[in-house]
Amino acid sequence: MNIAAVFAAVARASWKRSKALVIRDTVILPGLGFLGLILLWWAIALFRRDLMPTPAEALVNNLDFILNPFYQRGPGDLGIGWLLLASLRRVLIGFLLGAVVAIPVGFLIGMSRPMMLALNPLIQILKPVSPLAWLPIALAIFNLANPSAIFVIFITSLWPTIINTSLGVSSVSQDFLDVARVLEMPRWRQIYKIILPASLPYIFTGLRISLGIAWLVIVAVEMLTGGIGIGFFVWDEWSRLNLSSVFLAVFVIGLTGLLLDFAIAQLQVLVTHRRPTAATN
Template sequence: MAVTQLNRKPDHQATTAASIVSFTPPVRTTPVWSRIIQSIRQVTIPVLPPLVTLTIMLLIWEVICSSPTASLPSPSRVITESWAIIIDPFYVGQGIDQGMFWHILASVERVAIGYFMAAIAGIALGVLVGQSQWAMRGLDPIFQVLRTVPPLAWLPLSLAAFRDGTPSAIFVIFITAIWPIIINTAVGIRNIPQDYQNVARVLRLNGLEYFAKIMLPAAAPYIFTGLRIGIGLSWLAIVAAEMLIGGVGIGFFIWDAWNSSLISDIIVALIYVGVVGFLLDRFIAFIGRLVTRGTANA
């Protein structure tokens, strides 16, 4: 009887162990509708607050300006009066009679040329000022004085020098955008950690290798901060400069609409100006994140 009981005990343990091993917890799968709701939330959460705010602002604007004695048109009136330029931005006429797209394109081209020149010169001068103590003492006071001059104050001088509207506007863009690029680049160069410089000495890097492998990567977040400030100032300056130089451009379009008392067209143009300025800033920020691998400011 004892032998029989001893023989049964291992069989019970083996059965229990086998049942434990063979047991697998049920796999919980996320329902399709839950994943759809989660995806919708990820898309709507960043977009919903600005849309709500914009809707409230438009409603307030509509209520305030709906009176016949209002000096500014309401949103509904803007759409009605400026529907032609809204629906056909690619219109091509004669002379300055162009659609909004061509005015924006002409302004963006001027900004691109002047801003590209300012980026190259600003980064080079910023590296010089940040790296050399003598250059900082000699150039920094001059830069601090010149950067306080309003952009439009340079326009008469540039018109006298170039005797043409387009190069004058490009020069205004250049002189406006270069200062934040110089200052931020110089700050970034001066803030390079001493450990990086010690590593460069240990590795015996020459000047070009130190510039490419140590200096620029370390100062890149500061440089792109200056570039973002510069592109914003450039877009502000071109709109003001084009009001004076004439020709095709969003600034001249706004001034011409004012002379023609087309307030609704001015409002539409200002919306275009804001959207394009936002996109330019986002573009520079995107390039900065790619170059600095996410260390630049978003």
């Protein structure tokens, strides 16, 4: 056997091992995790037959929602797809408004010690406030459910982005800034050419956390304010003791949150050309 054949055989074996590892890590192991969760659900349902459906029963009961997610059968009778879009609209508006405010504030705090000393105590006081505590204030201001929900999303999505942006800005190497000053680079150019690129991973980490919080909050807010949305759908179905639809909504909410985080992560790769690390609350 010649050397080329040996190398080819080794390469094929290595490729097969890599393919097997990819299949194991992306298909088999996640599949086992989901299977364990379904089996746990099934076991609990067997003990609560009076109220809790089994996975198979929930699937059958939700076929109409699954097969016709965008049906319209009346003013308040909409498919789960429309409800999800209504919630996503509120979340994205509040989140984007929060990002527009939070990123500049984070830059101010990171670049200016007086601004940090002035704003940091305010942030530390407001950051732990429960999102639902803002809802009565929002309702008093706007007197409408939809803008109130957007305001709650806005105010609760500010803090992770502000904190991470300020951390990224303050972590920029002083050597880079010293070189820029030697070259007499204007301040705005320092921000654009040095500080912003170095801070982007921190900014995107803050945005990912903020978006996750926004998606968590909208469900609770819609439960209280009512109207069209996935959160109110959960509450309404529970009021009817229809747990099958509640389980469907939980799956849809979780899957949507996963896709939102994936979208931000892909945007980060596109902008920074670097793979993001996992964002954690």
